[in-house]
Amino acid sequence: MKKLxxxxxxxxxxxxxxxxxVVSYADDPVKEGTxxxxxxxxxxxxxxxxxxxxxxxxAEDGLYAFVSLDExxxxxxxxxxxxxxxxxxxxxxxxxxSAPNRNNFCVYTELEGGKTYRLQYWYYASSRTGxxxxxxxxxxxxxxxxxxxxxxxxxxxxxxxxxxxxFIPEEDGPYYFCFSGPDHVTxxxxxxxxxxHNIFSTGYTYFDVMTKGEVCxxxxxxxxxxxxxxxxxxxxxxxxxGLLQLSTDHTITFASPSEIHMLxxxxxxxxxxxxxxxxxxxxxxxxxxxxxxxxxxxxxxSNNRFTLDTGHTYxxxxxxxxSSMSGTGTFRMExxxxxxAGVLTLNTPVTVPIDANYNVLEYSFTPSANAVYILTxxxxxxxxxxxxxxxxxxxxxxxxxDDDGGEDNQFSLVYYLEAGKTYYxxxxxxxxxxxKFVITLGNYSASHExxxxxxYTQRATCTEQGYTVYKCRDCGFTxxxxxxxxxxxxxxxxxxxxxxxxxxGTEHYQCSRCDYEYDTVLVAVGxxxxxxxxxxxxxxxxxxEHYYCENCDYExxxxxxxxxxxxxxxxxxxxxxxxxxxxEH
Numbered sequence: 001m002k003k004l005x006x007x008x009x010x011x012x013x014x015x016x017x018x019x020x021x022v023v024s025y026a027d028d029p030v031k032e033g034t035x036x037x038x039x040x041x042x043x044x045x046x047x048x049x050x051x052x053x054x055x056x057x058x059a060e061d062g063l064y065a066f067v068s069l070d071e072x073x074x075x076x077x078x079x080x081x082x083x084x085x086x087x088x089x090x091x092x093x094x095x096x097x098s099a100p101n102r103n104n105f106c107v108y109t110e111l112e113g114g115k116t117y118r119l120q121y122w123y124y125a126s127s128r129t130g131x132x133x134x135x136x137x138x139x140x141x142x143x144x145x146x147x148x149x150x151x152x153x154x155x156x157x158x159x160x161x162x163x164x165x166x167f168i169p170e171e172d173g174p175y176y177f178c179f180s181g182p183d184h185v186t187x188x189x190x191x192x193x194x195x196x197h198n199i200f201s202t203g204y205t206y207f208d209v210m211t212k213g214e215v216c217x218x219x220x221x222x223x224x225x226x227x228x229x230x231x232x233x234x235x236x237x238x239x240x241x242g243l244l245q246l247s248t249d250h251t252i253t254f255a256s257p258s259e260i261h262m263l264x265x266x267x268x269x270x271x272x273x274x275x276x277x278x279x280x281x282x283x284x285x286x287x288x289x290x291x292x293x294x295x296x297x298x299x300x301x302s303n304n305r306f307t308l309d310t311g312h313t314y315x316x317x318x319x320x321x322x323s324s325m326s327g328t329g330t331f332r333m334e335x336x337x338x339x340x341a342g343v344l345t346l347n348t349p350v351t352v353p354i355d356a357n358y359n360v361l362e363y364s365f366t367p368s369a370n371a372v373y374i375l376t377x378x379x380x381x382x383x384x385x386x387x388x389x390x391x392x393x394x395x396x397x398x399x400x401x402d403d404d405g406g407e408d409n410q411f412s413l414v415y416y417l418e419a420g421k422t423y424y425x426x427x428x429x430x431x432x433x434x435x436k437f438v439i440t441l442g443n444y445s446a447s448h449e450x451x452x453x454x455x456y457t458q459r460a461t462c463t464e465q466g467y468t469v470y471k472c473r474d475c476g477f478t479x480x481x482x483x484x485x486x487x488x489x490x491x492x493x494x495x496x497x498x499x500x501x502x503x504x505g506t507e508h509y510q511c512s513r514c515d516y517e518y519d520t521v522l523v524a525v526g527x528x529x530x531x532x533x534x535x536x537x538x539x540x541x542x543x544x545e546h547y548y549c550e551n552c553d554y555e556x557x558x559x560x561x562x563x564x565x566x567x568x569x570x571x572x573x574x575x576x577x578x579x580x581x582x583x584e585h
Contacts, residue, residue, distance in 0.1 A: 036056075045129055063141050103124070356434065387403075501552045
């Protein structure tokens, strides 16, 4: 660990990682009075990590900018409303003052006249204290229209104005926004709710993948005086430079910062590789693709060396490290062999000769019994060495490493191994130097008591039991415990198709926890037959009865209604008399 810190501390210090900004807003920030429009006010942060503020009440609605004028330190600012809610924040948005400092903040937004706002500020480095100047200025906004890809555009921004441009990509893809003029400008690029800041007089920024037709907004402003710059928008392109050759200087030429250059390499066997490149280049990433197209990345942060394995074609991607529009860089890679050193035997010391810089010796071991094994190193004679070991499984996946687990910078690598499986121990010197040391593989202890800690928990699913995996802190042995029975499906259902008179319906069942689902049949309900008289029967002609379904358009059939019998009645048309008969009709 101590050596890791010695290696990482200068890098962290250079990158500013050790000095994190105060990103939360203090519960009780220190008030330093008020500030007026165009007033230059000196403020002082005397407490480490302190957050201070002034209040500002604009006389009228408008676009206001809150800027710092510190020429020496890195400051951060934010605008909050009267309720203390953040409206806008900025870190490095301005080069303001007699000697522009790119670490000054410039936070600007539309404010309402008559309302009081809190202008909050702090040092980026929480350990910093001291004084700096701040100022509030009123700006105007001007819509300057649309921008297009690859067409350089000369932009002149008057003092006190924010120029807004729109960019609508005609195709999906990553884009670069490049400034190449003599004057200092700052641009805020907003797209899909996110933004990128800090584009200065000569520089570029990479913006993530944009979608065809979606609007991107650029807000560009200058310092206290007008500024002229040239903006070019480029879509990222990948240039395939072919195969990487070992021990060969590869000169990579960039026509623009939007280019990503690519070299491909397929190792003939597992090796340690050393690479060098000049300051014009950055290694963007090194990876290989598996069958489904997934990327597997190679760690390149270990002192310019890494291990590549056979069976993969690795892709090396490079980008420009500078802010120039074009450039040329050189990349070179050397191989250092991982030497097959044979088979280890239990309790048999082996002398390890590392006779070349960056050389690694690889020993195999196939245990005959499940057990915890320990590989230790010790000095060779009076020679003191600092040793390092890595354990890999049969597929060369790393299981564990150790540096100083033993005494006096010697390794002591403890791990549980399974009988019949082949493992590999790779041993080397910590600094990849030369020298000798002795290694011995043995049983850790027949009475070893595992010190278990939870490694991970597998939740129970509808069909599979859950469990917790516990791993020994010392040897890596794992066990499963705390089993939970399968949960069973949590089924809900709905009718996806209602049955009709003649067609079956469907009821759909689906689990709310997983993708299990199925359908059941709802049997057709059949016709509901009703009837009506369409032609009534008479004494002289039959009638018609029509039968049909009352739930669908099935018209069914007609039945004849029999002709009715006469209903005979009579009346006296000529009454009978004493002298003559009558007539009954």
